[in-house]
Amino acid sequence: MTIDPPIDFPREIGSVIDGLREARLDWRAGHARHAEHGIRFPSRNALKRILRELSAALFPLRLGPPELTATSENGWVDATLETTLDQLAAQIVLELDLAHPGVRERAAAERAIAITGALAGRLPALRRLLDRDVEAAYRADPAARSVDEVLLRYPSIAAVIPYRIAHELHREGAPIVARTIGEIAHQRTGIDIHPGARIGPGLFIDHGTGVVIGETAELGSNIHLHQSVTLGGALPARDGRRHPRIGDRVVVHPGAVLLGPIHVGDDSAIDANVVLRHDVPARTVVRAPAPVLEPAAVIEHGIAKGN
Amino acid sequence: MTIDPPIDFPREIGSVIDGLREARLDWRAGHARHAEHGIRFPSRNALKRILRELSAALFPLRLGPPELTATSENGWVDATLETTLDQLAAQIVLELDLAHPGVRERAAAERAIAITGALAGRLPALRRLLDRDVEAAYRADPAARSVDEVLLRYPSIAAVIPYRIAHELHREGAPIVARTIGEIAHQRTGIDIHPGARIGPGLFIDHGTGVVIGETAELGSNIHLHQSVTLGGALPARDGRRHPRIGDRVVVHPGAVLLGPIHVGDDSAIDANVVLRHDVPARTVVRAPAPVLEPAAVIEHGIAKGN
Amino acid sequence: MTIDPPIDFPREIGSVIDGLREARLDWRAGHARHAEHGIRFPSRNALKRILRELSAALFPLRLGPPELTATSENGWVDATLETTLDQLAAQIVLELDLAHPGVRERAAAERAIAITGALAGRLPALRRLLDRDVEAAYRADPAARSVDEVLLRYPSIAAVIPYRIAHELHREGAPIVARTIGEIAHQRTGIDIHPGARIGPGLFIDHGTGVVIGETAELGSNIHLHQSVTLGGALPARDGRRHPRIGDRVVVHPGAVLLGPIHVGDDSAIDANVVLRHDVPARTVVRAPAPVLEPAAVIEHGIAKGN
Numbered sequence: 010m011t012i013d014p015p016i017d018f019p020r021e022i023g024s025v026i027d028g029l030r031e032a033r034l035d036w037r038a039g040h041a042r043h044a045e046h047g048i049r050f051p052s053r054n055a056l057k058r059i060l061r062e063l064s065a066a067l068f069p070l071r072l073g074p075p076e077l078t079a080t081s082e083n084g085w086v087d088a089t090l091e092t093t094l095d096q097l098a099a100q101i102v103l104e105l106d107l108a109h110p111g112v113r114e115r116a117a118a119e120r121a122i123a124i125t126g127a128l129a130g131r132l133p134a135l136r137r138l139l140d141r142d143v144e145a146a147y148r149a150d151p152a153a154r155s156v157d158e159v160l161l162r163y164p165s166i167a168a169v170i171p172y173r174i175a176h177e178l179h180r181e182g183a184p185i186v187a188r189t190i191g192e193i194a195h196q197r198t199g200i201d202i203h204p205g206a207r208i209g210p211g212l213f214i215d216h217g218t219g220v221v222i223g224e225t226a227e228l229g230s231n232i233h234l235h236q237s238v239t240l241g242g243a244l245p246a247r248d249g250r251r252h253p254r255i256g257d258r259v260v261v262h263p264g265a266v267l268l269g270p271i272h273v274g275d276d277s278a279i280d281a282n283v284v285l286r287h288d289v290p291a292r293t294v295v296r297a298p299a300p301v302l303e304p305a306a307v308i309e310h311g312i313a314k315g316n
Numbered sequence: 317m318t319i320d321p322p323i324d325f326p327r328e329i330g331s332v333i334d335g336l337r338e339a340r341l342d343w344r345a346g347h348a349r350h351a352e353h354g355i356r357f358p359s360r361n362a363l364k365r366i367l368r369e370l371s372a373a374l375f376p377l378r379l380g381p382p383e384l385t386a387t388s389e390n391g392w393v394d395a396t397l398e399t400t401l402d403q404l405a406a407q408i409v410l411e412l413d414l415a416h417p418g419v420r421e422r423a424a425a426e427r428a429i430a431i432t433g434a435l436a437g438r439l440p441a442l443r444r445l446l447d448r449d450v451e452a453a454y455r456a457d458p459a460a461r462s463v464d465e466v467l468l469r470y471p472s473i474a475a476v477i478p479y480r481i482a483h484e485l486h487r488e489g490a491p492i493v494a495r496t497i498g499e500i501a502h503q504r505t506g507i508d509i510h511p512g513a514r515i516g517p518g519l520f521i522d523h524g525t526g527v528v529i530g531e532t533a534e535l536g537s538n539i540h541l542h543q544s545v546t547l548g549g550a551l552p553a554r555d556g557r558r559h560p561r562i563g564d565r566v567v568v569h570p571g572a573v574l575l576g577p578i579h580v581g582d583d584s585a586i587d588a589n590v591v592l593r594h595d596v597p598a599r600t601v602v603r604a605p606a607p608v609l610e611p612a613a614v615i616e617h618g619i620a621k622g623n
Numbered sequence: 624m625t626i627d628p629p630i631d632f633p634r635e636i637g638s639v640i641d642g643l644r645e646a647r648l649d650w651r652a653g654h655a656r657h658a659e660h661g662i663r664f665p666s667r668n669a670l671k672r673i674l675r676e677l678s679a680a681l682f683p684l685r686l687g688p689p690e691l692t693a694t695s696e697n698g699w700v701d702a703t704l705e706t707t708l709d710q711l712a713a714q715i716v717l718e719l720d721l722a723h724p725g726v727r728e729r730a731a732a733e734r735a736i737a738i739t740g741a742l743a744g745r746l747p748a749l750r751r752l753l754d755r756d757v758e759a760a761y762r763a764d765p766a767a768r769s770v771d772e773v774l775l776r777y778p779s780i781a782a783v784i785p786y787r788i789a790h791e792l793h794r795e796g797a798p799i800v801a802r803t804i805g806e807i808a809h810q811r812t813g814i815d816i817h818p819g820a821r822i823g824p825g826l827f828i829d830h831g832t833g834v835v836i837g838e839t840a841e842l843g844s845n846i847h848l849h850q851s852v853t854l855g856g857a858l859p860a861r862d863g864r865r866h867p868r869i870g871d872r873v874v875v876h877p878g879a880v881l882l883g884p885i886h887v888g889d890d891s892a893i894d895a896n897v898v899l900r901h902d903v904p905a906r907t908v909v910r911a912p913a914p915v916l917e918p919a920a921v922i923e924h925g926i927a928k929g930n
Contacts, residue, residue, distance in 0.1 A: 021744065022708075026701050028747025029680070033696075036754050040770065047684050047691040050775050067336070070354050077354040082340075087333050094329075107771070130328065133335030140343050151549070151558065152510060152531045156347065157414075158492060161357050162499050185772060192776050199506055199525070199813055199832045201850075203766060218506045218813070219526045219544065219833040219851050221877070224766045236508075237526050237544055237571075237833060237851055239877045239895070242765070251765065263528070263546045263573050264589070264851075266877050266895035278919065281546070281573035281591045282878070284895045284911040294919040297591040298605040298912040305585065305601040373643070377661050384661040389647075394640050401636075437635065440642030447650050458856070458865065459817060459838045463654065464721075465799060468664050469806050506813055506832070525813045526833040526851060543815075544833050544851055544878075570835070570853045570880045571896070588853070588880035588898045604898040605912040612892065612908040 048107060051100045051186045057193055059100070062093040064170050067136050071160055090129065097186075098125040101178075104185045124181040128174065135173045141210035141230075142169050149213050149233055164217040168200035172208070179204035199236075206240075208232070209257070216263075226252035229275070235263040243269030243286070256291065355414060358407045358493045364500055366407070369400040371477050374443050378467055397436065404493075405432040408485075411492045431488040435481065442480045448517035448537075449476050456520050456540055471524040475507035479515070486511035506543075513547075515539070516564070523570075533559035536582070542570040550576030550593070563598065662721060665714045665800045671807055673714070676707040678784050681750050685774055704743065711800075712739040715792075718799045738795040742788065749787045755824035755844075756783050763827050763847055778831040782814035786822070793818035813850075820854075822846070823871070830877075840866035843889070849877040857883030857900070870905065 065073040066089045069082040077085055101121035105112065143166060146159045153159055160166055171194035179187035187204035195201040199218035202208075206222045209230035214220055219237035222228070226240045227250070238261045242251035247270035255267075256275035264282040267273070274291030283297050372380040373396045376389040384392055408428035412419065450473060453466045460466055467473055478501035486494035494511035502508040506525035509515075513529045516537035521527055526544035529535070533547045534557070545568045549558035554577035562574075563582035571589040574580070581598030590604050679687040680703045683696040691699055715735035719726065757780060760773045767773055774780055785808035793801035801818035809815040813832035816822075820836045823844035828834055833851035836842070840854045841864070852875045856865035861884035869875075870889035878896040881887070888905030897911050 021740075022701075022704065025704070025743045025746055026697060029700055029750055030697055032747050032750040032754070033683075035751075046693060047687065047689040048771065049689050050685075050771065069340075071357075073354065075354040075356050079353060083333060083337055086336060087329075090329065090332070126328075129332050132332055133339050136336055136339040137342075140339070152512070154491065157355065157357065158495065162492075162495055164499070164502070184768065185776075188772065188776055192778070195778070195832070196811060197503060201830050201832065205766070216508050216528045218502070218508065218528075221830045221832075221850055235548070236528055236546065237878065239850065241849070241877060241895075262575075263548060264544065264571055264878055264896065268876075268895065276919070280914070281548075281575065282571065282589050282896050283914040285914060289916065292919050294917045296915045296917065298914065300587070300590040300592060300605065301603045302596065303601045303603060305583070305599050376647075378664075380661065382661045382663050386660060390640060390644055393643060394636075397636065397639070433635075436639050439639055440646050443643055443646040444649075447646070459819070461798065464662065464664065465802065469799075469802055471806070471809065504810060523815050523835045525809070525815065525835075542855070543835055543853065569882075570855060571851065571878055588855075588882065589878065589896050607894070607897040607899060607912065608910045609903065610908045610910065612890075612906050 049103050050107065051103045051189050053189055053193065055096065055100055056186065056189050059093055059097050060171055060174065060190055060193060062089055063097075063132075063174055066090050066093065067132065067139065067170070068160060071157060090132075094125050094129055097128075098122050100186050101125060101183045104183055107185070120182070124178065124183050127181045128177045131177050135177070138173060138210045139166070139170060142166060142212050145211035145231055145233070146213040150215065164198040164200060165212075165214040168194045168198045168202060168214060168217060168220075169212055172202040172204065172206075175204035176206070176208075206252070223252035225250040225270070227254040229255055229257035229259070231258045233260045235261065235281075237264045238262075239266040239268070241266060241268045246270055356410050357414065358410045358496050360496055360500065362403065362407055363493065363496050366400055366404050367478055367481065367497055367500060369396055370404075370439075370481055373397050373400065374439065374446065374477070375467060378464060397439075401432050401436055404435075405429050407493050408432060408490045411490055414492070427489070431485065431490050434488045435484045438484050442484070445480060445517045446473070446477060449473060449519050452518035452538055452540070453520040457522065471505040471507060472519075472521040475501045475505040475509060475521060475524060475527075476519055479509040479511065479513075482511035483513070483515075513559070530559035532557040532577075534561040536562060536564035536566070538565045540567045542568065542588075544571045545569075546573040546575070548573060548575045553577055663717050664721065665717045665803050667803055667807065669710065669714055670800065670803050673707055673711050674785055674788065674804055674807060676703055677711075677746075677788055680704050680707065681746065681753065681784070682774060685771060704746075708739050708743055711742075712736050714800050715739060715797045718797055721799070734796070738792065738797050741795045742791045745791050749791070752787060752824045753780070753784060756780060756826050759825035759845055759847070760827040764829065778812040778814060779826075779828040782808045782812040782816060782828060782831060782834075783826055786816040786818065786820075789818035790820070790822075820866070837866035839864040839884070841868040843869055843871035843873070845872045847874045849875065849895075851878045852876075853880040853882070855880060855882045860884055 066086050069077055069086050098121040101124055102117050105117040105120055143156050143159050146163055146165050147153045147156050171190050175187040175190040191204050200214055200220045202222040203224040205224040206226040208228040211231035214234045216236040220234055221239045223240055223242045232255055240253045250270040253267045253271050255273045258276050259273055261279045262281035265279045267285045269286055271288050273289045276291055277289050277293045280296045283295050289295055373393050376384055376393050405428040408431055409424050412424040412427055450463050450466050453470055453472050454460045454463050478497050482494040482497040498511050507521055507527045509529040510531040512531040513533040515535040518538035521541045523543040527541055528546045530547055530549045539562055547560045557577040560574045560578050562580045565583050566580055568586045569588035572586045574592045576593055578595050580596045583598055584596050584600045587603045590602050596602055680700050683691055683700050712735040715738055716731050719731040719734055757770050757773050760777055760779050761767045761770050785804050789801040789804040805818050814828055814834045816836040817838040819838040820840040822842040825845035828848045830850040834848055835853045837854055837856045846869055854867045864884040867881045867885050869887045872890050873887055875893045876895035879893045881899045883900055885902050887903045890905055891903050891907045894910045897909050903909055
């Protein structure tokens with residue numbers, strides 16, 4: 010929509026420009042390391058494309074183009090990885106340039122290639138881990154109709170594929186690229202897994218919105234989390250961890266908040282909305298306190314509306 | 317960014333390709349039904365477009381093109397439905413081909429047309445249900461300025477329009493297309509309503525992020541849910557339900573988790589963060605246990621940071 | 624996919640068109656103010672672009688184009704604001720036309736220019752507030768590597784930049800444009816801050832998914848919220864507020880629900896999943912009730928699956 014005849018903004022816009030400049034200069038005066046030029050941060054859009062291509066290379070007949078067959082898929086994976094790993098290395102170069110502005114361009118490129126190569130070498134193992142994640146979701150969810158539905162439509166897998174890729178990059182020395190991949194998945198699914206977390210095979214995150222898994226969390230195999238579960242940090246650290254360590258075959262129900270470097274033993278279950286700050290032995294059920302029922306003469310609708 | 321001169325990836329990439337192939341073959345050996353060719357799954361992007369068009373056909377003067385008038389809208393709805401229902405039938409054919417690979421193409425097309433026609437026949441009733449959803453939100457929210465603001469900007473409506481369409485498709489035999497529509501809404505709003513749930517008129521989901529309504533849940537009329545509420549599943553089932561049945565005019569406050577095939581009577585209210593696994597009579601208030609207050613000599617900031 | 628030969632939809636589609644028209648007429652009969660023509664609501668897509676440009680004008684060397692330098696940034700900010708504020712004023716004209724359909728076009732344009740000018744005048748102060756928000760997140764999060772990572776990748780900042788812009792527009796009389804900006808941020812981050820809320824400097828929302836801050840909430844300086852925290856409404860109002868007033872340096876842990884016009888004193892901490900409906904003095908820790916541990920002979924996996 011255009012306003013006709015046009016109305017000019019007041020001349021005072023000049024003072025806005027001046028005020029913004031002063032604010033920027035004040036910020037920079039207090040942050041010595043803050044460079045006075047634009048930066049090339051790893052690109053969220055480029056990493057979205059790279060993530061899509063890596064996912065397709067892991068599951069070519071499901072996440073790749075529909076015309077692929079068992080005969081043609083291998084060549085397609087080869088060609089896709091060649092292109093995509095090169096693009097990923099370029100993003101890692103951007104991160105290394107930011108972290109070490111003085112390093113020679115060639116040295117950063119070589120380091121980026123090494124990190125990318127390490128991820129590539131891990132891809133077959135990641136595929137096997139992800140197969141177990143798909144199977145875990147399919148087994149645990151009575152509403153799941155096929156493993157394909159899980160792979161193609163479940164938020165759990167849409168978060169765990171990026172996490173498993175990001176975790177390798179985080180370990181190998183590209184934490185900003187890893188974090189960007191993690192935030193892409195967080196925005197899509199509401200599931201926020203820090204790339205530093207260590208997670209065994211067979212993870213299933215039911216529904217997923219609001220789940221948080223912190224940087225030093227450690228999860229065993231066949232963990233089943235529900236929506237709004239927090240595996241959160243608290244100090245003091247223990248064995249270098251600020252976050253929980255969870256054993257095997259543990260179920261955590263919606264809204265439970267586990268805080269600090271506690272340990273939850275194998276085969277335990279944490280009830281919905283429990284707040285847990287202490288260790289739990291194996292084969293334990295941790296229950297939320299019971300609610301209180303009262304008759305209500307008049308229910309006031311909207312009494313506690315959350316907006 | 318290109319690295320110049322280019323650095324080749326190590327020759328070992330060949331072993332990555334081999335390792336990925338082996339992982340795929342191992343998976344397929346364990347999953348007999350898993351076809352060894354690409355599949356055409358119903359398309360998320362196509363269903364996004366179809367969902368937008370169906371929404372506009374339901375509310376032409378609000379969600380359709382701005383140049384429409386009360387005089388021109390009827391012809392536009394007719395033309396839009398003709399195109400959109402055809403595209404929807406094509407997506408349902410993809411689902412039927414996946415579920416029954418042996419079926420003749422023409423039989424799948426006829427079945428898809430029947431399912432789409434059943435949805436079409438329900439559209440006037442859906443519009444009336446959605447009008448009651450809009451009115452419920454407008455009445456319940458002191459911050460709402462107009463019914464148009466509710467229809468155009470509230471996450472509740474952005475989740476309930478897709479749900480009501482997906483529910484019809486789920487009932488008629490297109491559960492994967494229905495689930496894809498549900499996940500489109502889940503990704504946009506953080507509200508995850510399984511298309512199988514049965515929900516009466518006048519649903520309002522305040523803010524909505526983190527809400528989960530399971531496959532066999534049944535909600536009466538004029539239900540008011542808040543963010544992070546779970547109506548979740550637990551076994552054993554009761555009357556075929558794994559999820560709660562909620563009466564009329566019930567309010568559920570933020571974070572409450574209702575689990576299993578329980579029954580909540582009319583005009584009851586469930587307090588925030590309550591965990592409920594038992595039936596509740598009509599006109600009951602279910603309260604969360606009271607918290608404990610302690611003086612704090614020193615507040616440790618960040619003590620329980622969730623990352 | 625096309626079905627060949629085409630299958631026509633049953634002729635009964637005509638009755639669907641008729642049924643939809645009747646539903647629309649019934650709705651309009653019950654809503655006298657509902658105009659019988661299309662409306663031009665402020666555009667979500669246009670406001671997404673405007674929000675991106677305003678954010679870049681606030682942080683030109685980080686959110687603007689990478690080729691900018693400290694020498695060139697000022698001219699770029701000037702040119703960007705000139706274009707973007709004009710586009711914003713056009714969106715505000717749409718809102719004013721909806722609210723007051725009888726007003727002369729020129730009067731609406733002048734009012735829109737005044738609102739936009741008021742926002743422009745506040746931009747330097749917003750930049751200084753946002754610098755404190757960035758610093759607060761950087762200080763509070765052990766996982767944060769740089770202020771740039773916080774600014775460019777943290778959901779907290781991705782929600783707080785839009786909130787601080789929307790708050791000015793809400794105050795100045797463009798609540799629908801403000802709410803649309805708020806919903807853009809809500810969809811991206813899962814953080815739902817009503818533009819009417821009043822929030823001091825140094826806000827950090829950790830992870831953020833599921834956070835709700837209501838219309839009349841008031842937050843002091845250096846507040847640290849975690850995911851799934853609700854600052855929600857309840858009646859009766861107090862001093863015109865339906866939502867909590869929070870002092871300075873308060874930490875609220877994941878899942879806590881604070882309801883109604885209560886007051887939480889400075890330097891207090893609210894534990895995870897607490898439900899709070901009463902005032903809390905300064906320097907207080909509010910703890911959730913302790914959970915109950917029980918040995919489990921058999922853990923039933925999936926017993927409380929939330930779907």
